Amino acid sequence: MHADLFMVPGPVQEKGLAGKTLVMIDVLRASTTICYALNAGAKSVIPVSEPGEATEMRAKIGVENSLICGERDGIKIENFDLGNSPLEYTREIVADKNIVLTTSNGTRTYGKAKNSGVIITGAIVNISAVASRVAREQKDLAILCAGHMEHFSIEDTICGGMLIHKLLTDEKLILELNDAASLALLLYRSNSRALKETIAQGEHGRYLGKIGFGEDVALAANADSIPVLPILQDSRIKLEEVEL
């Protein structure tokens, strides 16, 4: 099967994704936050592009059973319930709630996925669950990295490389890789023993550390710590039971 990785979502054409398994990756922090939120009992996460859409969506689905959440420049949006730090998404706060989430990069990528197959939210915290789900699907794979403002970011590409590594070694798949997927694999294999440090030293890792979210960076690099499978269906991301 083919495995294509895209380091930024901008130039990806919707028609190129048709029928493929899709993995959406925004390690710092949307993907990680989605894993944490669903693991803490949130009913669903609804990704939207803009803060205004989040407010409208909340009004539509009902204020009492929903929270509006998200960030710009890493900081919680004014008057929103939560920001984009995984640690905010505790069971007390999010259980049985629908989380309407808007982030600078990650949540925008979901708009690309109209005619594709299964759409999985991938992060380092759930990487093995994602790999086994991709393998089960037996379809061509597209990995969409969120990047940062349409620029490459090291943590998303390294996570994509980690997924490819697991597909090759744990799942024993034979893959045809595009250039970016080969590079991602090299990036992961060259840094697999220092994943946390590599991500913390990346551009966005350094920025989050500087504005007080160093702990988020460390937990986002913790492989298989939250082994859930968030799947997008009908514009909502919900948990799928993982068969381990």
Add this chain to the structure above:
Amino acid sequence: MHADLFMVPGPVQEKGLAGKTLVMIDVLRASTTICYALNAGAKSVIPVSEPGEATEMRAKIGVENSLICGERDGIKIENFDLGNSPLEYTREIVADKNIVLTTSNGTRTYGKAKNSGVIITGAIVNISAVASRVAREQKDLAILCAGHMEHFSIEDTICGGMLIHKLLTDEKLILELNDAASLALLLYRSNSRALKETIAQGEHGRYLGKIGFGEDVALAANADSIPVLPILQDSRIKLEEVEL
């Protein structure tokens, strides 16, 4: 000094390039072709975005001392004098001519460079000359890879990594790298012994091989074989004497 690499030109903001030394890289094949053309005695290369602009430019500068050249999908544009294969640019054909060049990816990137410092065309065939010129300039560096249709391409990023490697080792510069520059350096260092093979096996290398330009791919990977310094000034790329 800072050394930032951009894997694709799309998201690069003009203002982010102000005052910096710029290296434009499109290994397959615009950068390589520009080196070959100027080395064969062409007076200048004028990069333009679209075939229509090329025809207009030729009318403006005079038909008798100019050639219109370029490709789409790797193939010479109909009614143009030359395509984009370095081997077409022989002394007999191009000496003392102005080459108006339009290619799918490479020549479009030059539009980004309005307020920057010196603008160098970089390829593997002139990499050491580029490194020594960048070092002499002593300014922050931006490396703009052309990529392929706004997607990452391995040959441009590996060339950017080779430049950074040379700046660090041959030129003994101390550099602060962005994420993409770090990755490019890793990519180069992991493949430096098999540069030709890595590029030939990349997406665009395979495509060019398939349509009969395998020789172009091999010569584009031949380090320091055409040690010229093409510099953009007043919308024309001309040769600068290299001090070796």
